[in-house]
Amino acid sequence: GDSVTQMEGPVTLSEEAFLTINCTYTATGYPSLFWYVQYPGEGLQLLLKATKADDKGSNKGFEATYRKETTSFHLEKGSVQVSDSAVYFCALSVGGNEKLTFGTGTRLTIIP
Amino acid sequence: DAGVIQSPRHEVTEMGQEVTLRCKPISGHNSLFWYRQTMMRGLELLIYFNNNVPIDDSGMPEDRFSAKMPNASFSTLKIQPSEPRDSAVYFCASSSRSALNEQFFGPGTRLTVL
Numbered sequence: 001g002d003s004v005t006q007m008e009g010p011v012t013l014s015e016e017a018f019l020t021i022n023c024t025y026t027a028t029g030y031p032s033l034f035w036y037v038q039y040p041g042e043g044l045q046l047l048l049k050a051t052k053a054d055d056k057g058s059n060k061g062f063e064a065t066y067r068k069e070t071t072s073f074h075l076e077k078g079s080v081q082v083s084d085s086a087v088y089f090c091a092l093s094v095g096g097n098e099k100l101t102f103g104t105g106t107r108l109t110i111i112p
Numbered sequence: 113d114a115g116v117i118q119s120p121r122h123e124v125t126e127m128g129q130e131v132t133l134r135c136k137p138i139s140g141h142n143s144l145f146w147y148r149q150t151m152m153r154g155l156e157l158l159i160y161f162n163n164n165v166p167i168d169d170s171g172m173p174e175d176r177f178s179a180k181m182p183n184a185s186f187s188t189l190k191i192q193p194s195e196p197r198d199s200a201v202y203f204c205a206s207s208s209r210s211a212l213n214e215q216f217f218g219p220g221t222r223l224t225v226l
Contacts, residue, residue, distance in 0.1 A: 032213065043116075043203050043217030044155075089155065098143045098213045099168065104154045 002027045004090050006103035013080055013110055021075040021106050023064075023090035031092040033057075033066055033073040034100065038087045047075075047088070082110045116218035118204050124224045130192040133221045136185055137206030145215060146179055146189050147203040155203075161187065194225045 007022040025031060032051045036044040048057030053068035062077045073090060090103040117136040125131055137144050145160040159169040161181045172179070176195070181187040191198055201222050205215040 034214075043205070043219050044215075045217065046214050049214070093213050098162070098207050098209070098215075099145075099157070099160060100213070100215060102155050102157075 002031070002092060002094055002101045004092055004101055004103035006088075006090050006106050009087075009105070010107040010109060013108070015082055015110055015112050016079045017110075019075070019077040019080045019084075019108070021088055021090075021108070023073045023075065023103060025071050025073065025090075025092050027071075027092055027094050029094040031094050033064070034091040034093075035062070035064055035073070035075050036089040036091060036102075038089065038105070040086070044089060080108075080110050082112055084108060085110045116204055116206055116216055118202075118218035118221050120221060121219065122222050122224075124226065125194055126226050127195055128193045129225075130190065131194045131198075131223060131225075133189040133202050133204075133223070135187045135189070135204030135218060137187070137204070138216055139185070141206035141208045141216070142184070143207045144181060144187050145205040145207075146187070147205065148200045149203060149220075150200045158189070191223075194223075196225045199223055199225050 004025050034049045035047040037047045038044045048059040050057040050066035053066050056065045064073050064075045087105045087107045089105045091100045093100050119134045143162050146158040149155045158171045159179045164181045179189045201220045203217050203220045205217045207213055207215045
């Protein structure tokens, strides 16, 4: 079946540090890949996505590149801010199926 | 658009009582999802509907849980009878093919069963 494996958290970084959250996947077909973010007390919201190999999704300074050869979609940001503190979820969907398969989430805390 | 609307935002009830959670998806979206989130189990998909028809209910934990979608603008998730282990945050999300399967989440209902 389809699955997503995320880097275990929690992750704590100082402001302006470089961030990487690893995500790898297995899929029965050709997936679309997503990163969702959940701020405290809120629902998840889409951060970025990529629908085919070598595509780069980007938003709010975050980036992730769809790597088919390594089945990965790692999230990166060059300089994190306190406001980036949240839980980050990697997810995939296959074909025309609107169902998303989520990873377990990675809690990120940025300290000033 | 108002986004996905869920009610109530908070619910505290006693074990054995019936609980009904409500969701209004974004207008024009044809898929609706119910999730449960706990610290122990993370985010779990309970059930999803496409064009008001249940497609996959394999995540519904047991017969105490039921979900309906009588029309395109309303869905309910019912727990009867409720148990303390049902305490969680329940999210509703909606999506459409035209939005390339991006799911839009509601703010959630925090359920506490005493």
